[in-house]
Amino acid sequence: MAPFKLSDELLEQIEQLIEERNNSTLLQILNELHYADIAEIINELNLEEATYLIKLLDSEKTSDTLTELDDDVRERILDNLSPQEIADELLELDTDDAADIIAELSEERKKEVISHIEDKEHAKDIVELLRYDENSAGGLMAKELVKVNENWNVLTCVKEMRQQAEHVTRVHSIYVVDDNDRLKGRLSLKDLLTTSTKTHIRDVYIPKVDYVIVTDKAEDVARVMSKYDLEAIPVVDEAGRLVGRITIDDIVDVIREEAEKDYQLAAGITQDVEADDNIWKLTKARLPWLLIGMFGGLGAASIINGFQDALKQFPILLSFVPLIQATAGNVGVQSSAIVVQGLANDTIKGEVFGRLIKEFSLGLINGIAIAAIVLVISHFAFGTEYEVSATICIGLVTVIVNAAVIGTFIPIFLDKRGIDPAVATGPFITTSNDVLGILIYFLIAKFILGF
Structure with missing residues (x-):
């Protein structure tokens, strides 16, 4: 598939359809696009048009689109949405992305939005992530993961994994913990499939696992994941308890931001700026x-x-x-x-x-x-x-x-x-x-x- 390229003709067509309130044609065009491409379109629209598109799309696509918008555009759109509308979008996001968006709101709006999130467990996880510095492992991690207890047998493990996987967009690894939720290792899917259902997990899991601590700097996390070619890495607290995981897409963002910052510093620019800033x-x-x-x-x-x-x-x-x-x-x-x-x-x-x-x-x-x-x-x-x-x-x-x-x-x-x-x-x-x-x-x- 050829990469998407936003043309003046498409942008003018989108603007015209918004003006005509031709929702069916708009949805037909937008539903064929990736959410990152939709974000590229919205970045070029005025606030009224951008808000209209966001409200038109279904929550799943809207939520993903919000994460890809330019920061200033997203901030203005969120100001135009009610706390309930924002809360509905956050339900569709992993906790790390939801926390990133909610962190941009004022303290008063944060409380309002969190109070409107129907899934209280989801809201609790978001609140926990907001406690961490955004440039730390805790600030990068998501709470969604698959973990199994070392004392379970394979049959129980599979049943529990099925339930947990419903809330995880992509299963990168299966982590093994003890009764106190301390990280013990990881479980190979191959071993899980080829082992007797009565076998205990403690007899088959792999004890060697790379991990980071919630207080580790984002740059250090990026260095570890790059060095060992990891798609995801578990995050533990100071007591060694498994509290989340960081995926490669979050680290790509860190690496890009660091590269941009270093490039600007090398050019003699003391803070993060963009060409469109005032x-x-x-x-x-x-x-x-x-x-x-x-x-x-x-x-x-x-x-x-x-x-x-x-x-x-x-x-x-x-x-x-x-x-x-x-x-x-x-x-x-x-x-x-x-x-x-x-x-x-x-x-x-x-x-x-x-x-x-x-x-x-x-x-x-x-x-x-x-x-x-x-x-x-x-x-x-x-x-x-x-x-x-x-x-x-x-x-x-x-x-x-x-x-x-x-x-x-x-x-x-x-x-x-x-x-x-x-x-x-x-x-x-x-x-x-x-x-x-x-x-x-x-x-x-x-x-x-x-x-």
Whole structure:
């Protein structure tokens, strides 16, 4: 099946059908679409049209569609729905998705909606999930799962599983618990099917099972599931009791959000923003790093100003300042980007000193290669004396090595201090290396040329 692509013609048709209140044709079109495609359509409609479609669809499709909408669109639509209408939609969702939606409401609306949920067990589970931080395993997990007691026999196990499976959209794993609900292991479906109905589960379950604790960070959960190629992972509380499970679709969202955040941090944007956000929010996100860059530029200008007498004697030095700044910034960003990626994937191993030595060596090799080219060009193209050309090249090698070491050290340092190392891949590294690069360049020139 070809992927859905929203065209202007389809959007205009949908808008026209809404205006005409042609519900039968609307439903005929929408029922053939995936709920994610319907969400894409609704994101492009005005509030009145979007609300009309949401109310037109059956609850099962509406609830799934709500989870795929842009946050601001969903927020405006929910404001247009009554507590009872929201409660009806939440009944069709797994508890994790329902909790995510209800968390966006005001405290007063939360209470109203929860009070209207007919399934009290479902409401209780949602309330429990709302207690957890949204960026923790508890905030990601759903309560729906299939679990069996180690003391049951296979026949009892199958009967219980049939009842539990009615409330689970997809059965990823069968978890085994003891009488106190503590996680003991997992049950293979093959073993269940090939074992005598009188056999006890404790004799056939697999004790080895990966799990996370409710307080674990979302990023750590993503790392575990990625490392072991898991479709789902059980979640236990501090006492080891099974309280929920996290599925791969939730982790994909975490990975995407982290990637977007890191990309924005690397570009010098301090908070999560989108292209459609208002000017004030975009300004607040961008301006801080621009100010850092401004002060860095002023610092570099101040350094250059302090060597005015030397520049009168050797004006050619000023011509290579852009090369020094650009090279230092690029090398620093390259080094920090590799380290940040390694930290994110948990592939940075060994001592920090060993990593620094490796980057020092790499910077030295790159620096010598670039300096050799600059030496030839500066002498023959600019007519620079060998002594001055050598000064420029030695300064360039030193700046490159310094930038490589700083670009490696700062992300690791930030990570050990609990700060997102992605901040080191953007303007922070570029600005710091620009300033330090200029200072190192002129200090070396002063030492060699003796001004």
